[in-house]
Every structure is written in structure tokens, then in C-alpha cells.
Amino acid sequence: MFLSDKIKCMDEGIAGVRKAIPEVPADVGLCRIMLLIAERLQAELEHKLRPHKLNDSEFRTLIALFAHPNGTSTPGEVCLFTSLGVTNMTRIANALVKRGLITRGPSAEDRRRVVMQITPAGKRFVQKMLPSMLPRLKLLFDGFTHNERSTLNRLLRKLAHNLSKLEHTAGDSP
Amino acid sequence: MFLSDKIKCMDEGIAGVRKAIPEVPADVGLCRIMLLIAERLQAELEHKLRPHKLNDSEFRTLIALFAHPNGTSTPGEVCLFTSLGVTNMTRIANALVKRGLITRGPSAEDRRRVVMQITPAGKRFVQKMLPSMLPRLKLLFDGFTHNERSTLNRLLRKLAHNLSKLEHTAGDSP
DNA sequence: TCATTTTATTTCACCAGTGAAATATGCACC
DNA sequence: GGTGCATATTTCACTGGTGAAATAAAATGA
Known part of the structure; x- marks a missing residue:
């Protein structure tokens, strides 16, 4: 099953959840998409290595x-x-x-x-x-402008920064 | 060890590799950062669940x-x-x-x-x-403008689209 | 109808990551 | 110079994901 199909199903699933519990924000989709991409990216990296x-x-x-x-x-x-x-x-x-x-x-x-x-x-x-x-790496970023790459880089690092802040806080307080 | 430290080490490591083999593009850093974020994000998701x-x-x-x-x-x-x-x-x-x-x-x-x-x-x-x-999800996207969220969403989906195209091609040709 | 193919779930053996504890060495301080 | 703490690596039991094969029940169609 292709990644794009998985994302489509995921989108549907999240839409269903948000209908049932409306306070769930769209950001969960952003999280899930990153997890799906990472999973697929990992598989892509191992693709070339496996024969060796x-x-x-x-x-x-x-x-x-x-x-x-x-x-x-x-x-x-x-x-x-x-x-x-x-x-x-x-x-x-x-x-x-x-x-x-x-x-x-x-x-x-x-x-x-x-x-x-x-x-x-x-x-x-x-x-x-x-x-x-x-x-294949080139193909991966096919169609990305120089600007888009650096924006993606910036946003991901910003996210990483927030994640690092979360690591400090225990998180089960209120 | 915090995510931001891991990213710093990763950046150093990639800089070293690129000095040794200059044709390696900066995009590998983008890939690795996504993998690191996903790993940490997964841990974050499981954080709340573990007690249950x-x-x-x-x-x-x-x-x-x-x-x-x-x-x-x-x-x-x-x-x-x-x-x-x-x-x-x-x-x-x-x-x-x-x-x-x-x-x-x-x-x-x-x-x-x-x-x-x-x-x-x-x-x-x-x-x-x-x-x-x-x-905690709110904290994760703390400081992200509406615009940044939608840009991130767009770029991730674009990347996913490219990844899906890669899935079609065998990939060990030339 | 009965043989073939397709679909749905399960089982199994294997690979890979994790935290806690074991082991061994080095270092600092009295 | 020995006692206690810090550091580096390894071992182990456990958790979780994967592909291939087993099982079982439809669906297809000659």
C-alpha cells in the first residue's frame, strides 16, 4: 500500500474522530503525517542497503x-x-x-x-x-525550491525545539 | 539526552561526512531531522499512555x-x-x-x-x-502561526507525494 | 457442482530497540 | 593506598514490528 493511500485513510480516520470529539485539533494530523513519512523514509533508506x-x-x-x-x-x-x-x-x-x-x-x-x-x-x-x-535522495526533494527546503528545515527545527522543551516537563500535572 | 543535543551531534556528524564526500547534499540532514523528530514524537505520544x-x-x-x-x-x-x-x-x-x-x-x-x-x-x-x-499537543506547536502550520502541512504532503512516486520505481537501476 | 482463486485472519520465526543490571576500569579524595 | 563514585561496555529479558506460510471461508466460473 502506498504512502499516499495511507495518508488518505489517516485523514479520513482523523476526520471521523474530530466529528466525535470536536476539540481535537487538526495538528494531530500533522503529527501523524510526520510519523508516516518517517516510517516510509526509513524503509526507503534501508531499500538500497538490504541487498548488501x-x-x-x-x-x-x-x-x-x-x-x-x-x-x-x-x-x-x-x-x-x-x-x-x-x-x-x-x-x-x-x-x-x-x-x-x-x-x-x-x-x-x-x-x-x-x-x-x-x-x-x-x-x-x-x-x-x-x-x-x-x-533517489534528489528525487525525494524533487520540485522543492531552495526556499521551500530552508522553510521546511526551519519549521522542523522549531518543532524540535518545542519537543525539547516538552522533554523537560514531566507532563502529567493537570 | 535531549532531542536538541541529538540534532546538534547529527549536524556535526553530517558536516564531517560532507567534508569527506562533498557531493553529499544538505538534504540528508533534512531527512535525519525528520527521523529524529518522529522518534521523539512517538515517545511523546506513548508518554501519557504508558501509565495505563x-x-x-x-x-x-x-x-x-x-x-x-x-x-x-x-x-x-x-x-x-x-x-x-x-x-x-x-x-x-x-x-x-x-x-x-x-x-x-x-x-x-x-x-x-x-x-x-x-x-x-x-x-x-x-x-x-x-x-x-x-x-501537550498545544505546546508542541507553540509559537507556530496559522500560516506556518499550513506551510508545514503542505511541504510534508509534497514530500509524501514524492515518496509515493519513489515507491513505484524499483530504484536499483543506475 | 466442484476446482480454482481471492480474501481474512492467524501463527511463527526472526530482527531490532529498550531499560536494568552486571562487569570492569579509571579517577579523586581522604 | 584504599574507598567510593564515575565512566564504558556488555548482557539479558522483554517489547514490538515484519514477511512467509498456514488456515479457513467466500467468490468465481467452467
Whole structure:
């Protein structure tokens, strides 16, 4: 089922709810559409990776190492850049090691730490893979003017800012 | 860690990648920000539900039934409105039945089908729960003008349209 | 009518993320 | 120099989504 059909159904559904409980604002539609888009976007990102038996988390991890000086970093630091949970990193790194795209070993300076390093094969993979994703990315923003892109960017960051403020407040007060 | 910090780290990370591979466009940041927002938005939605031992999927299902004539529908139809996979519906319905919020039984007209019906307790739950989520939703769009909301809506739908077009094309051609 | 196809739901095995707790090391302060 | 706190990684049990296949009941049509 296509995303546009899902959105149509969602619109209908929300219209029904708002008829039953009129104080529900139209903004819930905005939220739901973002969730649907994100879901589909994630699927789109994984589309190219699947044939190579990698998922998006693993790819992000690989890219984080790629973009790092010496191609080395530690699990905790990689998680900062990728927004992945540290507890997932063990499994993700295992998978990448098994695929020969990174190596992993104990750190010399701090024996609590582990250093992950991208291998030459890993670098080649990123350098081949990343550009091959760009045409579809271009299509994704097809018809967007420069202005629209920057407006979208601004509005999303504004929303993110509000979300961050919400994180501070417990939220079950009144 | 707050969403705004995650976004800051993500921005840094992408800047690093773009320095290494300059043909990577800034649009990847737009994509990642949407994914981060969606993730956080989902968490926000589930925040209120968690004390009641429901997750968002279960709540959406309940609402779909609530908004339906007679409060009855079938798993397949509910999935249309909620964008949930049919295979999840069995588990979700099981949970809602156990909580006494819906009933489930065989259909009289078509014995392949199952009818799900919201119970009075389920209706009460929705009527109490939904309005209690509105204050935080209001905060979420705090500072957004009417115009900004509709622009965001328009741009997201435009993006969704492009995503739908991508779904048609296989995508691994050149 | 009876064989084929379509539709609806369920089951199952698998993948991926999460929080809490375990483990191990480093660091600071007395 | 040992005690207690902080940091880094891992393990584990649990939750939730997915696709493929099983099951069962219509619908189609020769």
C-alpha cells in the first residue's frame, strides 16, 4: 500500500474522530503525517542497503567511523553521532566485524574502552554506497525550491525545539 | 539526552561526512531531522499512555473503533485506518480484549471475518484520555502561526507525494 | 457442482530497540 | 593506598514490528 493511500485513510480516520470529539485539533494530523513519512523514509533508506545485508543502524555506524579522524572511535562516541542506544552498539559492531567492514579491539590508553576502526573494505563500501543513494535522495526533494527546503528545515527545527522543551516537563500535572 | 543535543551531534556528524564526500547534499540532514523528530514524537505520544499500560498501536486501534459507526469493525479495516500491519492486529486486539476495552467475536455475515467492538469502558477511556493529551499537543506547536502550520502541512504532503512516486520505481537501476 | 482463486485472519520465526543490571576500569579524595 | 563514585561496555529479558506460510471461508466460473 502506498504512502499516499495511507495518508488518505489517516485523514479520513482523523476526520471521523474530530466529528466525535470536536476539540481535537487538526495538528494531530500533522503529527501523524510526520510519523508516516518517517516510517516510509526509513524503509526507503534501508531499500538500497538490504541487498548488501546491512541495515540503517549499521550503515550509520560505518559512516560515523568513516567520517572520523583515522576512521577510529569508540562505541559510546559513535552512539553520540548516530543517536543509537549504546546497548545496541555491541550487536551492531558484531555484525560489522563479521562483515569485515570494521575491526574492534581494546583501547591502549583506557582499558574500559573499546576502539572500533573502519577497514579499507569498509571505506570502499561507504565510498561506493553513499553516492549510489544520491539520485533517489534528489528525487525525494524533487520540485522543492531552495526556499521551500530552508522553510521546511526551519519549521522542523522549531518543532524540535518545542519537543525539547516538552522533554523537560514531566507532563502529567493537570 | 535531549532531542536538541541529538540534532546538534547529527549536524556535526553530517558536516564531517560532507567534508569527506562533498557531493553529499544538505538534504540528508533534512531527512535525519525528520527521523529524529518522529522518534521523539512517538515517545511523546506513548508518554501519557504508558501509565495505563497501553502503547500507541493499541490506542490508535481503540480510537479507530471509537470513531466507527457502532464502535465495530474488523481487523483488516482497522489496519487501513491505523496503518498498522494486519499481522500485528491479532496481538494488539488480544491486549485490548484482556484490558476489557474491546470485545472480539466471529462475524455472522462472513465467517472469515472477526468483528471487534469497543466496550463502554473503552469509550470512556478514549473520552477521558484523548482530551488529556491536548495540552501537550498545544505546546508542541507553540509559537507556530496559522500560516506556518499550513506551510508545514503542505511541504510534508509534497514530500509524501514524492515518496509515493519513489515507491513505484524499483530504484536499483543506475 | 466442484476446482480454482481471492480474501481474512492467524501463527511463527526472526530482527531490532529498550531499560536494568552486571562487569570492569579509571579517577579523586581522604 | 584504599574507598567510593564515575565512566564504558556488555548482557539479558522483554517489547514490538515484519514477511512467509498456514488456515479457513467466500467468490468465481467452467
